[in-house]
Amino acid sequence: MAHLHDIVVDAAHPASAARFWAAALDDYAVAPYDDTELARLRSLGIDSPEDDPTVLLEPASGGPRLWFQLVPEQKQLKNRVHLDVRAADPEAETLRLTALGASVRARHDDHTVLADPEGNEFCLFPLTP
Missing domain, CATH: 3.30.720 (Signal recognition particle alu RNA binding heterodimer, srp9/1)
Known part of the structure; x- marks a missing residue:
């Protein structure tokens, strides 16, 4: 395994x-x-x-x-694999991550799609109890 x-x-x-x-x-x-x-x-x-x-x-x-x-090549398309991260306060975390250089790509009811400074997408979810 x-x-x-x-x-x-x-x-x-x-x-x-x-x-x-x-x-x-x-x-x-x-x-x-x-x-x-x-x-x-x-x-x-x-x-x-x-x-x-x-x-x-x-x-x-x-x-x-x-x-x-x-x-050597630049990112051209959507990631085939991405990271999912979680935070207790997703809105505050979105602000913190964008201050570090991330950008918001999309907001959904249950998560936000962001991109790191090189354009690699990742999703931010709230912590679940």
Whole structure:
């Protein structure tokens, strides 16, 4: 039986996308860059984590990791897979997420469709009791 390990998101600028999602999601943080990782980047001709072609978000407590990987092409169509997130106060969370750079794409009775700064759609639902 397979177990979900990572969710991978294509990005034009992985570091920026990862920072958005680290700020958007509770208990997620960009994985730290230790000396070994910095040396690996330098061996690839990359001088800064800002230009890292694969940036990892790690959950503090369980859940899948999120990888943001560099792709040369721009997003063109609707996502085939998207993230669903929940919040106790969806309206306040919508305001917080848009302040981080998200945009509202559609509002429905039970959820809001947003897009991250790179245009990847995700849905915001209220917490259910």
